[in-house]
Amino acid sequence: MDLVSVIIPIYGVEQYLDRCVRSVVNQSYAHLEIILVDDGSTDRCPAMCDAWANKDSRIQVIHKPNGGLSSARNAGLDMATGEFIAFVDSDDYVEPDYIATMIDAAQKNHADLVMCSVFHEDADGNAIEQTAPVRRKEYAPITDTLRTCSGIDCMRQRGEENGVDNVVAWNKLYRCQLWKDLRYPVGKLHEDEFVTYRIFGRTRTAVLLPERLYHYIERTGSIMHTKYTLQSLDIIEALIGKVRFLLDEGAMDLFPVFFSQLKDSIYKARQLDWSDAQVHKRLKELFRMFRTIPWSSIRYLPFKDQVNYMGTRLCPFLFWGRKTYGEKGAVKGDTQ
Known part of the structure; x- marks a missing residue:
């Protein structure tokens, strides 16, 4: 059974952190290495991370000075030992079969990368596509049926459609080799845009899944809404x-x-x-x-x-x- 390293960068999210970590701890696929990266958070998050580590031996905690999202993700990548890697943002959460479904698709299709569809929700848990019909296409599943393609063909088939889901670090399971000698640019905004296309360039086989397995929370105070x-x-x-x-x-x-x-x-x-x-x-x-x-x-x-x-x-x-x-x-x- 392949070990999956789940990296959760954390800063100032005490309101959401327990929900996020609980959703990862309770995955139906249990062979996990869960890396909580406390990026110098000044709220209760550091203590909450340590409390979770005391509850579950699979959890490792990194406490580091604040360096931003790229720095936190890089710290997790440097520690990760899994055959596969996944990122979960600390104000988001995932379905119980998030890892199991994606690793099954990776193994059956000998894939380097698997990408699932996403629930887009507001801070109250309301589905955004129901309240923003003009943007409905953006929030649709990334595919109607399971599809396999190369990384570049994945970009080619989808183009601008569902562009956000195609760029972000989360909603993906990566074979660890994709990250060899590749890290996020520290100090840059839009860090995903600097990296994800390089990941696709290294991907021989990608799998796109219609299942919505990741809950992305669009908060007005988040980086992308400032x-x-x-x-x-x-x-x-x-x-x-x-x-x-x-x-x-x-x-x-x-x-x-x-x-x-x-x-x-x-x-x-x-x-x-x-x-x-x-x-x-x-x-x-x-x-x-x-x-x-x-x-x-x-x-x-x-x-x-x-x-x-x-x-x-x-x-x-x-x-x-x-x-x-x-x-x-x-x-x-x-x-x-």
């Missing part, structure tokens, strides 16, 4: 890396899909004041990175995005200033 800040620009860096990776992998049909996401992320950056010195400096760094996307790739883009590519590559502040923020002290014509 104000757009300077650090939010990290998504641009991540997507530049992703589109370059797809070109290197020869996935030319996927390039337009994710270039469009990159373009949209630059558009959203207009929420910041581009004349602010720190914002301007960071954008200059990002536009230099953008220029590493080769000219030859433009032929794979529709005409509108060819224009966006050329404008962003040649004269980004002027181009996006004309499109978005022109009047309020915008920096014009800066192409460095």
Whole structure:
């Protein structure tokens, strides 16, 4: 029986922690190594972690200074000894057969990665797809029937559909070899966007499951529901890396899909004041990175995005200033 390491990064979630850990402890698949990573939490979470470790010998606790989600996940990965690895966010919880169903699919299909469908709920436990019909497609199961594919084909088959579930660390079971020499970028927001496409690139066989086995809680105070800040620009860096990776992998049909996401992320950056010195400096760094996307790739883009590519590559502040923020002290014509 294969050992599964379940990594739970923890910070400031005392209201939700017991529910999360209980759902993992009570898995029908019992051969688990449960790693609770206390990322310097200042509430009752450290004591709660230790109490759980005293109740269940499968639980190991890491107490570390606060370093953010990437740092906490990396600490768990460094300790993990299982043949398979799963992540569960500490304000979420999982179905009793979460691990059993996914490891069964992995073993029967000789898969490197298994991904299940997700319940999207608000903090009160209400299913969000029932209250947000406009976004129903986003919250649908990732597949109607069990499907197998390569990691790149998984991205290709799904494209933008259910994009969030495709990117996040949770709702997946990974063979441990996928994480060799790969860790999350410490200090970056949108850390999943920097890593998951690399995992897919290493995946020979992935399994997509229609079963909803993971309960994702959308809290208004969570990282992804906070104000757009300077650090939010990290998504641009991540997507530049992703589109370059797809070109290197020869996935030319996927390039337009994710270039469009990159373009949209630059558009959203207009929420910041581009004349602010720190914002301007960071954008200059990002536009230099953008220029590493080769000219030859433009032929794979529709005409509108060819224009966006050329404008962003040649004269980004002027181009996006004309499109978005022109009047309020915008920096014009800066192409460095």
